[in-house]
Amino acid sequence: xxxxxxxxxxxxxxxxxxxxxxxxxxxxxxxxxxxxxxxxxxxxxxxxxxxxxxxxxxxxxxxxxxxxxxxxxxxxxxxxxxxxxxxxxxxxxxxxxxxxxxxxxxxxxxxxxxxxxxxxxxxxxxxxxxxxxxxxxxxxxxxxxxxxxxxxxxxxxxxxxxxxxxxxxxxxxxxxxxxxxxxxxxxxxxxxxxxxxxxxxxxxxxxxxxxxxxxxxxxxxxxxxxxxxxxxxxxxxxxxxxxxxxxxxxxxxxxxxxxxxxxxxxxxxxxxxxxxxxxxxxxxxxxxxxxxxxxxxxxxxxxxxxxx
Amino acid sequence: xxxxxxxxxxxxxxxxxxxxxxxxxxxxxxxxxxxxxxxxxxxxxxxxxxxxxxxxxxxxxxxxxxxxxxxxxxxxxxxxxxxxxxxxxxxxxxxxxxxxxxxxxxxxxxxxxxxxxxxxxxxxxxxxxxxxxxxxxxxxxxxxxxxxxxxxxxxxxxxxxxxxxxxxxxxxxxxxxxxxxxxxxxxxxxxxxxxxxxxxxxxxxxxxxxxxxxxxxxxxxxxxxxxxxxxxxxxxxxxxxxxxxxxxxxxxxxxxxxxxxxxxxxxxxxxxxxxxxxxxxxxxxxxxxxxxxxxxxxxxxxxxxxxxxxxxxxxxxxxxxxxxxxxxxxxxxxxxxxxxxxxxxxxxxxxxxxxxxxxxxxxxxxxxxxxxxxxxxxxxxxxxxxxxxxxxxxxxxxxxxxxxxxxxxxxxxxxxxxxxxxxxxxxxxxxx
Numbered sequence: 001x002x003x004x005x006x007x008x009x010x011x012x013x014x015x016x017x018x019x020x021x022x023x024x025x026x027x028x029x030x031x032x033x034x035x036x037x038x039x040x041x042x043x044x045x046x047x048x049x050x051x052x053x054x055x056x057x058x059x060x061x062x063x064x065x066x067x068x069x070x071x072x073x074x075x076x077x078x079x080x081x082x083x084x085x086x087x088x089x090x091x092x093x094x095x096x097x098x099x100x101x102x103x104x105x106x107x108x109x110x111x112x113x114x115x116x117x118x119x120x121x122x123x124x125x126x127x128x129x130x131x132x133x134x135x136x137x138x139x140x141x142x143x144x145x146x147x148x149x150x151x152x153x154x155x156x157x158x159x160x161x162x163x164x165x166x167x168x169x170x171x172x173x174x175x176x177x178x179x180x181x182x183x184x185x186x187x188x189x190x191x192x193x194x195x196x197x198x199x200x201x202x203x204x205x206x207x208x209x210x211x212x213x214x215x216x217x218x219x220x221x222x223x224x225x226x227x228x229x230x231x232x233x234x235x236x237x238x239x240x241x242x243x244x245x246x247x248x249x250x251x252x253x254x255x256x257x258x259x260x261x262x263x264x265x266x267x268x269x270x271x272x273x274x275x276x277x278x279x280x281x282x283x284x285x286x287x288x289x290x291x292x293x294x295x296x297x298x299x300x301x302x303x304x305x306x307x308x
Numbered sequence: 309x310x311x312x313x314x315x316x317x318x319x320x321x322x323x324x325x326x327x328x329x330x331x332x333x334x335x336x337x338x339x340x341x342x343x344x345x346x347x348x349x350x351x352x353x354x355x356x357x358x359x360x361x362x363x364x365x366x367x368x369x370x371x372x373x374x375x376x377x378x379x380x381x382x383x384x385x386x387x388x389x390x391x392x393x394x395x396x397x398x399x400x401x402x403x404x405x406x407x408x409x410x411x412x413x414x415x416x417x418x419x420x421x422x423x424x425x426x427x428x429x430x431x432x433x434x435x436x437x438x439x440x441x442x443x444x445x446x447x448x449x450x451x452x453x454x455x456x457x458x459x460x461x462x463x464x465x466x467x468x469x470x471x472x473x474x475x476x477x478x479x480x481x482x483x484x485x486x487x488x489x490x491x492x493x494x495x496x497x498x499x500x501x502x503x504x505x506x507x508x509x510x511x512x513x514x515x516x517x518x519x520x521x522x523x524x525x526x527x528x529x530x531x532x533x534x535x536x537x538x539x540x541x542x543x544x545x546x547x548x549x550x551x552x553x554x555x556x557x558x559x560x561x562x563x564x565x566x567x568x569x570x571x572x573x574x575x576x577x578x579x580x581x582x583x584x585x586x587x588x589x590x591x592x593x594x595x596x597x598x599x600x601x602x603x604x605x606x607x608x609x610x611x612x613x614x615x616x617x618x619x620x621x622x623x624x625x626x627x628x629x630x631x632x633x634x635x636x637x638x639x640x641x642x643x644x645x646x647x648x649x650x651x652x653x654x655x656x657x658x659x660x661x662x663x664x665x666x667x668x669x670x671x672x673x674x675x676x677x678x679x680x681x682x683x684x685x686x687x688x689x690x691x692x693x694x695x696x697x698x699x700x701x702x703x704x705x706x707x708x709x710x711x712x713x714x715x716x717x718x719x720x721x722x723x724x725x726x727x728x729x730x731x732x733x734x735x736x737x738x739x740x
Contacts, residue, residue, distance in 0.1 A: 087624045107626030108510040109580025128628065129510030170510055194513060197504035 003115045003122040004296055006131050007174040015140065015178055021295035022141045022288070029065065029291060039068035042099040042301050047090070047114075048125070049075040049105045054262065054286070055125050055134075059102045062293035068301070071098070086110065087117060094118045099301050103127070121300040132167040135261055136175035138292040142285045143216065146257060153180035158210055159201075160186040160242060161220030161269055164193050168261045169220060173201045184210055187242060190231040207242050212251055218259045219244055219269045235268050242269070249274045257281050312730055313352055314338060321356030321690060324656060325363050326665050327679045334361055336686040339729030343682055354724050354731060356690050362660050363677045364396025364426075364687035364725065365641060366667040368456065368486075368564055369540060369612035371633065372398075372428070374420065375413065376405025381617035381707045383417065386637070387424030389615070389705040391732045393637040394689035394722040397427040397668065397676045398615075402438065403461035409433035409444040414452050425732045425740065426725075427687075429671055431456040434473045434485060438462045443473055450480045455672040458486035460540055461587075465492050467525055474533035482672045484562070486538040487526050489547065490588055494518035499628050501574040501589040509577065511627060514589050520546035527554040527561055536560035538670060541614050543569045543588040545598030552607040562670050563602075564610040567643040568634060570599045572712060582623045582630030583712045586616070589632075600653045603662060610667040611659075613640045617708030635711040638704055643713075645693060645720035675728075690724035697721050705738060 001009060010018065028034060044063040046056050056072065063070045073093060084092075086105075093101065100121040103111040108128035115122040126132040143151065157176050163169040163185045176183050177200030185192060186204045196203055204210045211217070226232050239245065244258065249271070252258075258270070258280045266272040275282060318334040323344060333348040334341060342350070367390065373381040383400070390398050400417055402408035408417065414430045421428025432449035436442045438459040446457055457477065464470045464487060477483045495518035500506050502513025523539060527550060530537040542548060542563045551563045568586060573593055576584040584590060602608040616633025623630050644663060648654040654662070668677030675685040699713040725733035732739050 085621060085624065086626065086629075087621070105626060107628040109628075110626040112580045113624075113626055127510075128626075129512075131510070164507075167510060170508075193507035194502050194515075195504045195507040198508055 001299060004133055004300065005111050005115060005122065005124045007133050007136055007171050007178065012178045015137065015175060018137055018292070018295050018299060019141055019144055021298065022137070022291045023145070025291040025294040026145070026288065035065050035067060037067045038298055039063070039066040039301050042068045043071065043097060044068045044100045044102065044297060045071040045073060045093055045098045046102045046125070047073045047093065047104070050126070052104055052126065055104065058289040059125060059293050062290050062297055065290070066294055066297060068297065071096070086114070090114050090117055094120055100297060123296060123300070126167050128167065129165050129170070130167050131171045133171045134289070134292055134296055135168050136171035137296070138285060138288045139172060139218070139259060140175055140179060141288045141292055142259070142281055145288070146281055146284065155181040155215050156184070156213055157181050157216040157218060158184045158186050158214040159218045159220065160207060160244070162191045162222055162226065163187055163220065164191050165223070166220050172218065173199055177201065186210060188232065191226070208248070211248060212253065214256055215253070216257055216259060217244060217252065221261070221263065222265055222269050239268055243271065244269065244274050245271045246273050249277065249279065252279065259285060262286065315351035316354055316731065317348055317350055318354045318356045318361055318688070318690060318724070321359045321361035323361045323680050324660060325679045326657070326661065329657065334680060334688070336726065336729050339686055341680055341682055341684045341686050344680060354690065354734065356724070358694065359690050359692045359723055361680065361688060361690050363664045363680060364689050364727070365394045365663045366671065366673055366676050367395050367398040367613050367615070367637065367640070368610055368667045368671055369460070369566070370398045370400060370615040370637065371403065371617065372400045373617055374404065375416065379707070380619050383420040383424050383428055385705065385707045386615065386617070387421070387426045387428060388738050389637040391425040391725045391727065392705050392722060392736070392738055393639070394641045394691060394725055395426050395637060396687035396689065396725065396727050397429060397673050399429045399431050399456050399671050401460045402431050402433045402458060407433055407438050409436050409438070411445065411448045411452060414449055414454060418452065425738065426727055427673070427676065429456070429673060430454055431458050431460070431486070433457065434459045434464055435469065440464050440466055440469055443476060446477060446480065446483070450483060455482050456484055456486050456538070458488065458540065460486065460488045463488045463490050463492060463522060465522070467529065470526060471529050471533065474529055474535040474537070477535050478533060484536050484538045484670060486540050487522065488540050489519045489522035489526065489542070490514065491518045491522050494521065499585060500577045501591045503574060503592060505574045505577055509580070511577065514587070516544040516546055516591070519544045519588055520550060523547045523550045527559055530561055531559050534560070536562065539563040541566045541569065541588060541612065542599070542608065543591050543595060545595050548598045548602035548607055552602065552605070555607060562609040563607065564612040564667070565599050565603065565608050566612060566614040567636060567640045568712060570596055570603070571643055571647050576712065577627065580627045582625060582627050583634065583710055585627055585630055585632050586614070586634050587632040600648070603648065603654055608662065610670060611640065611644055611662040612667065613637050617706050618710050620709055623710050633710070635704065635706050635708060638706065639699055639711065639713050639718060641691060641722060642697070642718035642720045646718045650719060686726050686729040688726040689722060691720055692723045693720045695719070695721040
């Protein structure tokens with residue numbers, strides 16, 4: 001693997017390998033000094049054209065725990081405002097000598113373009129509506145740690161909300177299905193993809209129909225701008241039809257877990273008391289992010305294989 | 309071959325035009341065809357053995373980028389690319405800067421075109437600034453020779469404005485309103501065909517319905533006003549079906565398709581390479597099949613390239629941020645021969661009709677596309693139908709490099725092009 005651009009780059013064996021590696025890094029981060037010289041002398045740059053404090057910090061923390069040098073580039077504080085093109089920016093950064101570029105961009109496929117321009121490894125940290133592979137991996141890691149290694153096969157996962165505009169959903173559907181889960185995407189027709197041809201998932205427009213069968217309820221963030229585009233009448237109507245309210249949560253199976261990639265709109269797609277309930281594993285998701293990103297960086301830049 | 313010979317013979321070719329198909333020599337004298345027949349003598353010889361001699365091709369749809377974006381293309385370089393592609397006439401689209409909504413700008417394009425290696429007809433805008441609001445001075449532009457009016461690049465999306473423009477053009481005999489049929493309220497913000505691939509790639513889409521709704525509406529308006537409507541770069545099965553139905557009912561509509569819409573599909577976008585970004589977008593296999601069927605049954609009148617040059621930097625961007633458009637002039641004839649004639653989708657003569665005399669008739673370009681017979685202007689193309697060649701972006705005559713066909717092997721290459729009796733391309737080499 002030279003780059004991590006899409007879950008498609010991994011397949012089930014690649015996913016499982018990264019998850020195994022991530023588990024070892026989880027153990028490792030519990031040590032008193034959670035730092036190893038695995039990537040000493042390597043340089044990892046985060047190149048973020050969209051704001052995302054949590055993902056950027058998670059990658060930078062992962063790189064630092066592996067003793068890589070890190071550089072950070074954000075569009076807001078850079079020469080992008082002076083009209084520099086993506087190609088020129090990327091070549092300039094590469095000329096400084098970097099081994100991996102972690103890219104977040106508002107356009108689908110921007111990391112793929114960058115990977116075609118430079119030799120350094122490229123990690124997709126979210127591209128437009130396309131993919132966010134490390135999010136899907138950390139979600140799988142969270143489920144595996146919570147439910148056990150063999151829990152994926154036949155696991156019923158419902159991804160609820162704005163699937164159409166969601167890179168988290170696109171990576172998640174692929175990753176969950178690859179490890180054997182049974183995926184349903186749930187939302188109003190205006191927020192489901194125009195076509196699901198080739199998606200290993202089936203659609204549902206009535207959350208209450210599918211809710212009692214789900215083992216995992218994965219909620220997506222609803223953005224206010226969808227109202228202006230005539231995709232939704234109101235957030236209140238969304239909540240009444242698709243929000244995981246306390247009432248709906250009470251109809252879940254006792255061992256069903258609730259996930260969310262953050263940041264949450266409490267009171268819209270998820271009720272505050274549900275987010276904070278024992279069924280919620282949302283904070284575990286955040287905690288697992290660093291370990292997964294360590295695994296990804298180690299796989300791309302390290303000598304390969306498991307870290308002892 | 310002397311420079312600009314006044315007299316020469318195109319020797320040994322198979323002459324194919326609207327009237328038939330025969331082996332004959334063609335004598336050109338003083339800019340016109342002087343004789344066609346066996347063993348015609350006179351002046352130096354342009355060898356055409358094993359080649360087809362056909363009326364010069366006519367492209368209803370090119371973006372020459374002048375004025376305003378001469379880094380990407382100029383009238384001179386675009387016309388050279390056209391001549392190398394076998395075209396003797398092109399219609400320049402109006403989305404220049406400033407746009408072709410003003411007599412002085414149109415006059416400057418026509419003046420530059422007179423020096424070019426193919427005839428350059430200018431389109432004119434339907435509305436001022438291509439904004440779809442107020443009418444451009446269509447009568448003034450018509451007086452300069454403009455026959456194709458279009459806001460191409462933009463759709464005249466308000467039905468009331470399109471209706472008034474069609475009514476107004478009713479006083480301009482031979483004028484045609486050419487529509488870029490994509491409803492911006494459906495296609496706006498989209499970057500590729502809306503379907504399985506766009507949903508998978510997370511790229512906002514441009515639905516088939518964006519074309520079909522405008523075609524359906526404008527067929528109705530053509531019927532209402534009696535003014536002919538030409539549909540630019542039709543890309544969908546639904547669009548083809550609507551035009552077929554309109555023609556069956558006798559409505560005055562014509563339609564063109566671009567080579568990329570019968571040779572490429574939206575699956576090409578899976579690598580996120582903006583070379584494959586174009587408006588209207590590359591569609592599905594079913595749309596490609598429908599376009600071929602539309603060509604075969606005469607629903608489609610013309611093959612037009614939508615030649616749209618962009619500087620390399622413009623395409624070295626993420627897909628969603630790159631401008632739409634691709635080069636077309638230098639590969640169109642070969643694509644037609646390779647993808648339509650060779651597999652038997654179109655008979656040779658029907659393909660030439662779409663590339664030459666039918667578009668010439670739509671644009672009112674009387675000197676082009678006519679039968680190759682004595683007294684006709686010598687606007688001719690000689691193509692070697694057997695040559696296999698590979699598209700190499702670095703060897704194109706266009707100032708830009710944004711072809712989606714890099715590395716593609718094609719059959720049939722233009723050998724000579726004759727413009728008003730002047731051999732402007734000889735043995736595949738531009739003469740000026």
